[in-house]
Amino acid sequence: MKENPEVRVYPVFHSPFDPCPPKLYRSYVVPVNQYIVFQPAGLPQFSPAEALRYGTLWPSLYSPYTSRKFKGE
Amino acid sequence: MNEAKPQVGDLKYYELLEQLQALDFVLVELNLFLDTHPDDLKSIEQFNKLTQERTVLAKQFQELYGPLQNFGRAFSKYPFEWAQGPWPWQV
């Protein structure tokens, strides 16, 4: 599966007294909206059919997300 | 009478509905965008053009499958069509 560029990863401390098999990393998503202060005019657009499917009119504002279940996390 | 209520497996109904959903979705997006960008003339032109397209498509849809809106925003055949199903969460 293609890496999601919006995913950030950080290592977690693991104590010898933790009862469960250690998860070495935790991840979170930083969506594209965090880098936009004010949307510029004239951004390229999806077709209406695509826009509906993606949930936005503008490809550069689309944020992908894959189920962690699929990724076995 | 209402000859063409959506039937199980009526692909045309779902196809036409999704076309309308797509146009209306772009209009929602442009509307929210214009709420914060009221001076963007190109987007206003696109909004008006799509509003026109939407009107044509909605008319076509309503002729086949009954009114999309209540309270006098769409005409009715006999018997009163509005309260007839199926409703959006049922199809």
Add this chain to the structure above:
Amino acid sequence: MWVYEKKLQYPVRVSKCDPRMAKFLIEQYGGADGELAAALRYLNQRYTIPDKVIGLLNDIGTEEFAHLEMIATMVFKLTKDATVSEMEAAGLGAHYVNHDHALYYENAGGVPWTAAYIQAKGDPIADLYEDIAAEEKARATYQWLIDMTDDVDLQDGLKFLREREIIHAIRFREAVEIIKDDRATKKVF
């Protein structure tokens, strides 16, 4: 006033018979960061927000009702044919006792919706930041919901709703910029 339109905003599909998922989805129906809370929050704040951004709160608040209906559709489809034993096995036994197959404004833990979930501070910055936070919290909830199902069609509808949260957050951030910039407004009345 509002006029109802007899269609969903997005073609919701649910392909797996999984009433268990309905119990989780109800979080976005009647939970703190759910669609009901969102709609009521924005539509109530709009009376006391600067004129330049009233339209935005009005319109996003209205779109939230379309999302509420999408979530309701998912829950309805997942439970309508469930037997009593299936409801019980899905963790919906307590729900069944109180509501049969009816939907109810409650969160995934069965806690009823309350106005305490939403705020109207009357301060435009405080209110808009609450709105931005609400969108990000709803986005996160949609992520955890997508994680809980392997029904790709259900995921599809949830991904649409998640993306809408992201767009709404951008618009609210723009609204903050708009009211920050409004320096030229005459201070003498």
